[in-house]
Amino acid sequence: MRVFVLxxxxxxxxxxxxxxxRTLTAQMKYNESEFQVKPGERINLTFENGDDLPHNFVLCxxxxxxxxxxxxxxxxxxxxxxxxxxxKDPSVLAHSKMLNPHERQSxxxxxxxxxxxxxxxCTFPGHAMTMNGKFQCFPQGPQLSELxxxxxxxxWKKLPDFSKLAVHREGAIADxxxxxxxxxxxxxxxxVFEGKLKVERKGSFRFFLAGDDGVRLLIDGKKLIxxxxxxxxxxxxxxxxxxxxxxxxxxxxxxxxxGEAEVFAAWKGSQFAITPLSRFLPxxxxxxxxxxxxxxxxxxxxxxxxxxxxxxxxxxxxxxxIGLGLPGGINLAWSAESMDLAxxxxxxxxxxxxxxxxxxxxxxxxxxxxxxxPLGAPPQxxxxxxxxxxxxxxxxxxxxRWAWGEAEVAETYQAQEGGLLRRLQIKGALxxxxxxxxxxxxxxxxxxPDLFVVSSKPVGWQLxxxxxxxxxxxxxxxxxxxxQTILYQWNP
Amino acid sequence: xxxxxxxxxxxxxLMPMLVSSAMxxxxxxxxxxxxxxxxxxxxxxxxxxxxxxxxxLALGTRRGEIWIVKGAHATDPAAIGYQLFAxxxxxxxxxxxxxxxxxxxxxxxxxxxxxxxxxxxxxxxDCFSAxxxxxxxxxxxxxxxxxxxxxxxxxxxCLTGSFGSAVPFRGWALRHRxxxxxxxxxxxxxxxxxxxxxxxxxxxxTDNQGPWHxxxxxxxxxxxxFQGHPAGNVWYDRAPNMxxxxxxxxxxxxxxxxxxxxxxPAGDPDRMVLERRRIKQLLPPVVYMVHGKIGNSSSAVxxxxxxxxxxxxxxxxxxxxxxxxxxxRVCIETINGIRQxxxxxxxxxxxxxxxxxxxxxxxHLFLGGSDRGWGARGGQPFSFERVQWSGKLxxxxxxxxxxxxxxxxxxxxxxxxxxxxxxxxSCIRAFTYAYREQYGGDEIDEVKPSLSEVSxxxxxxxxxxxxxxxxxxHIHELHLDGLRNTKGEPLLHSVAxxxxxxxxx
Numbered sequence: 001m002r003v004f005v006l007x008x009x010x011x012x013x014x015x016x017x018x019x020x021x022r023t024l025t026a027q028m029k030y031n032e033s034e035f036q037v038k039p040g041e042r043i044n045l046t047f048e049n050g051d052d053l054p055h056n057f058v059l060c061x062x063x064x065x066x067x068x069x070x071x072x073x074x075x076x077x078x079x080x081x082x083x084x085x086x087x088k089d090p091s092v093l094a095h096s097k098m099l100n101p102h103e104r105q106s107x108x109x110x111x112x113x114x115x116x117x118x119x120x121x122c123t124f125p126g127h128a129m130t131m132n133g134k135f136q137c138f139p140q141g142p143q144l145s146e147l148x149x150x151x152x153x154x155x156w157k158k159l160p161d162f163s164k165l166a167v168h169r170e171g172a173i174a175d176x177x178x179x180x181x182x183x184x185x186x187x188x189x190x191x192v193f194e195g196k197l198k199v200e201r202k203g204s205f206r207f208f209l210a211g212d213d214g215v216r217l218l219i220d221g222k223k224l225i226x227x228x229x230x231x232x233x234x235x236x237x238x239x240x241x242x243x244x245x246x247x248x249x250x251x252x253x254x255x256x257x258x259g260e261a262e263v264f265a266a267w268k269g270s271q272f273a274i275t276p277l278s279r280f281l282p283x284x285x286x287x288x289x290x291x292x293x294x295x296x297x298x299x300x301x302x303x304x305x306x307x308x309x310x311x312x313x314x315x316x317x318x319x320x321x322i323g324l325g326l327p328g329g330i331n332l333a334w335s336a337e338s339m340d341l342a343x344x345x346x347x348x349x350x351x352x353x354x355x356x357x358x359x360x361x362x363x364x365x366x367x368x369x370x371x372x373x374p375l376g377a378p379p380q381x382x383x384x385x386x387x388x389x390x391x392x393x394x395x396x397x398x399x400x401r402w403a404w405g406e407a408e409v410a411e412t413y414q415a416q417e418g419g420l421l422r423r424l425q426i427k428g429a430l431x432x433x434x435x436x437x438x439x440x441x442x443x444x445x446x447x448x449p450d451l452f453v454v455s456s457k458p459v460g461w462q463l464x465x466x467x468x469x470x471x472x473x474x475x476x477x478x479x480x481x482x483x484q485t486i487l488y489q490w491n492p
Numbered sequence: 493x494x495x496x497x498x499x500x501x502x503x504x505x506l507m508p509m510l511v512s513s514a515m516x517x518x519x520x521x522x523x524x525x526x527x528x529x530x531x532x533x534x535x536x537x538x539x540x541x542x543x544x545x546x547x548x549l550a551l552g553t554r555r556g557e558i559w560i561v562k563g564a565h566a567t568d569p570a571a572i573g574y575q576l577f578a579x580x581x582x583x584x585x586x587x588x589x590x591x592x593x594x595x596x597x598x599x600x601x602x603x604x605x606x607x608x609x610x611x612x613x614x615x616x617x618d619c620f621s622a623x624x625x626x627x628x629x630x631x632x633x634x635x636x637x638x639x640x641x642x643x644x645x646x647x648x649x650c651l652t653g654s655f656g657s658a659v660p661f662r663g664w665a666l667r668h669r670x671x672x673x674x675x676x677x678x679x680x681x682x683x684x685x686x687x688x689x690x691x692x693x694x695x696x697x698t699d700n701q702g703p704w705h706x707x708x709x710x711x712x713x714x715x716x717x718f719q720g721h722p723a724g725n726v727w728y729d730r731a732p733n734m735x736x737x738x739x740x741x742x743x744x745x746x747x748x749x750x751x752x753x754x755x756x757p758a759g760d761p762d763r764m765v766l767e768r769r770r771i772k773q774l775l776p777p778v779v780y781m782v783h784g785k786i787g788n789s790s791s792a793v794x795x796x797x798x799x800x801x802x803x804x805x806x807x808x809x810x811x812x813x814x815x816x817x818x819x820x821r822v823c824i825e826t827i828n829g830i831r832q833x834x835x836x837x838x839x840x841x842x843x844x845x846x847x848x849x850x851x852x853x854x855x856h857l858f859l860g861g862s863d864r865g866w867g868a869r870g871g872q873p874f875s876f877e878r879v880q881w882s883g884k885l886x887x888x889x890x891x892x893x894x895x896x897x898x899x900x901x902x903x904x905x906x907x908x909x910x911x912x913x914x915x916x917x918s919c920i921r922a923f924t925y926a927y928r929e930q931y932g933g934d935e936i937d938e939v940k941p942s943l944s945e946v947s948x949x950x951x952x953x954x955x956x957x958x959x960x961x962x963x964x965x966h967i968h969e970l971h972l973d974g975l976r977n978t979k980g981e982p983l984l985h986s987v988a989x990x991x992x993x994x995x996x997x
Contacts, residue, residue: 025630028867052631052654052702053866054932074869081784101654101931125788126815126867309580311556311598319626320600336600336619356535356555359865360583361630389603389618
């Protein structure tokens with residue numbers, strides 16, 4: 001990749017690019033919606049249909065209305081069917097076959113010399129609306145010039161005020177690519193990179209930035225993007241601004257606490273593709289900012305006036321989960337397979353985007369934080385306990401009902417003392433030695449007659465329950481007729 | 493009923509056909525669609541529709557909500573009012589009403605919901621029946637019926653993906669009795685899109701193009717039958733009432749490098765008509781919803797219960813298509829003990845991809861859906877709509893019926909005898925689909941029969957002709973573009989596809 005980036009200016013147009021494109025299972029989408037290619041570049045495309053429906057790939061000339069192109073086939077559906085839903089249209093530049101589910105095809109074509117945005121689409125009827133994307137066919141843009149670094153030593157959790165620090169070492173960077181090659185320092189340092197960017201023509205430019213740890217980008221002395229604090233470089237942030245023709249001051253501030261040290265910067269203009277300004281290239285850098293590459297648009301479920309129920313596939317809560325979000329940011333997922341409390345967490349309740357933007361498959365994890373899994377693994381269906389249903393009170397709080405032997409258990413949840421109070425009301429005869437498992441696979445310590453502390457990382461929590469018994473790695477609550485309560489609390 | 497008398501046509505001296513110069517009639521002239529506004533703050537992705545007392549409706553949605561609708565019958569669409577009855581359910585693709593309770597078929601159970609305090613919101617959610625498995629795969633949709641005449645609910649359960657059955661009763665139809673017992677009823681289901689009853693109370697569901705299905709289909713849920721996709725047959729040991737597991741169909745007939753589209757001179761064994769002889773429980777589709785022509789993704793099964801208030805098609809079935817955003821019409825007959833019939837285009841132009849639908853006794857056909865996951869021609873992400881008959885009589889094929897040596901068609905209006913000259917061998921072709929594991933499939937084994945002995949009943953409304961040969965197991969595609977009524981108008985829909993499972997003896 002390095003060779004490729006360095007050689008761009010010389011080799012533009014002479015390279016061949018290998019591109020993998022896949023259709024996503026059950027989402028009516030390609031796995032990528034944008035590719036960066038070069039004018040005149042030879043493209044070796046491997047197209048794989050991972051979906052259960054037929055799909056193709058049709059690349060068109062810039063400006064083609066691909067939706068209309070697909071829809072026009074409906075004017076003569078019989079003819080279009082005969083042509084396997086490939087539009088007979090001069091705007092089509094290259095195309096795959098109509099791939100059956102789980103088929104794959106590799107083929108090559110050459111991008112035209114003309115820079116531009118070349119749309120692609122699946123022309124199978126009804127697919128074009130969501131199955132489309134772009135080949136951004138632009139040459140690379142200019143690199144930095146006169147790039148210099150200043151190295152500072154120190155231990156920080158946030159970017160320091162560089163004006164108050166003494167430079168430990170400084171120098172020029174011959175190849176003008178931002179890099180963290182300071183052999184002598186692996187941890188606890190900061191760097192300021194400064195250089196010049198040449199703008200040929202006035203216009204709008206986008207900058208991209210990622211770092212492990214904190215990074216800040218300034219153009220002409222003004223902060224454009226900042227991702228401060230200690231974190232991995234996983235997400236690429238972006239910022240945009242107008243720049244006049246001429247030279248502009250580029251300044252990147254970075255600090256490293258410990259562990260991985262990475263920094264990525266790039267820019268993009270209307271006449272050139274995303275052009276890296278750093279040596280390090282995170283995965284997927286060609287596609288720009290991470291936030292724009294979300295799998296699904298979020299649909300946040302928020303308990304406002306009362307509790308919110310979400311019966312769906314919740315990760316680690318089994319396939320018959322009942323999610324319950326309480327106002328105030330205490331949430332749980334209960335399994336109607338095992339009649340267990342599978343998860344509890346704080347903060348936001350659930351993002352229904354995975355289930356409500358597409359076909360509805362897959363398990364969605366909680367949206368909030370401090371997730372507790374009292375029983376470790378996802379719940380297994382119980383042979384003995386039988387789910388009966390739930391009733392809602394006037395505020396919408398559910399009482400979950402289930403049967404065990406001759407007994408009926410009514411279970412309620414309520415936010416209390418910074419945690420969650422679980423209340424069991426039991427009527428009728430339970431099986432002999434019926435005990436509810438409260439903890440499994442997590443190590444707990446008895447800190448009092450009724451207090452059990454789980455010192456797990458990253459979330460420590462405790463459980464108060466009269467009558468619970470710790471034995472081995474499990475905490476059991478022998479059940480009896482009447483009321484029993486369990487209070488789950490996060491460590492303060 | 494007395495048989496109509498026929499006279500044989502001698503076309504030689506008939507007048508050349510007149511081309512109607514009047515404005516062509518459109519579907520909207522006869523069956524206008526009313527598009528309702530939907531409640532704010534949600535996506536009303538209608539997956540099921542149930543009729544309630546007092547002219548109210550219940551709508552179940554893919555987002556797991558149930559809405560009670562008032563005013564959907566009013567002439568003014570602005571009269572519609574919605575009230576949220578329940579939310580948080582796992583995808584409501586079936587709704588049934590009985591004795592004040594709604595029974596919602598969701599991904600993993602039938603939930604009986606009642607409003608115990610009468611505030612208009614459901615507050616008791618009982619698990620009524622949940623005998624089928626669910627694994628988290630998107631494909632595992634479950635569709636539920638309204639109550640049948642015995643008070644039973646029918647559910648159909650999609651496979652895990654297109655090829656497998658990971659958990660119990662994926663790929664089955666089940667019946668749920670009022671006492672909570674469950675009767676495994678049919679195997680062989682692939683990917684249902686809807687379920688409903690005909691006027692006689694027989695249950696049907698739609699299945700979608702994919703493995704073992706060259707095309708989407710309308711299928712008859714005869715208890716004990718195997719509906720064609722063998723993946724779910726691993727659960728026969730849990731269904732002793734169903735008898736022994738059926739023989740497996742042949743997954744791939746073409747071998748030794750012969751391409752799929754190249755005919756085998758000796759004939760291929762992977763055909764429904766042949767496998768029916770070998771696999772005794774195998775029931776062929778009632779009608780192939782011809783892929784790419786009638787639709788791509790069959791969904792709601794709606795019976796015309798209006799006794800004429802919805803126009804001339806009382807008792808016929810309307811089948812929706814999510815992808816094509818349309819309704820097609822199916823007329824069904826029983827030949828040699830097997831259901832079969834014809835599908836005819838009916839109405840296109842719905843705003844989204846229809847999934848749930850019902851007709852009430854007054855001839856209001858309610859239809860709603862969403863385009864989520866597959867896309868739909870309608871263009872809107874979701875919709876709720878009503879279709880009514882305008883009162884004008886469309887010129888349509890009324891029914892297409894198989895005869896021992898040809899077909900008989902009835903029409904809603906008398907034909908212009910002069911236009912019968914257009915009915916000839918060029919109007920008909922026959923084809924079938926392979927019955928094999930392959931995903932979807934082409935129209936194959938094409939036959940171009942000769943069509944002759946065209947005759948018309950005295951009232952001009954019944955057409956008969958001979959077809960030589962009739963091919964059992966083939967879809968007989970008939971185009972009647974040249975037919976005219978006595979006003980010189982063409983048919984509103986001039987094509988019919990008849991699935992000839994059986995030739996009348």
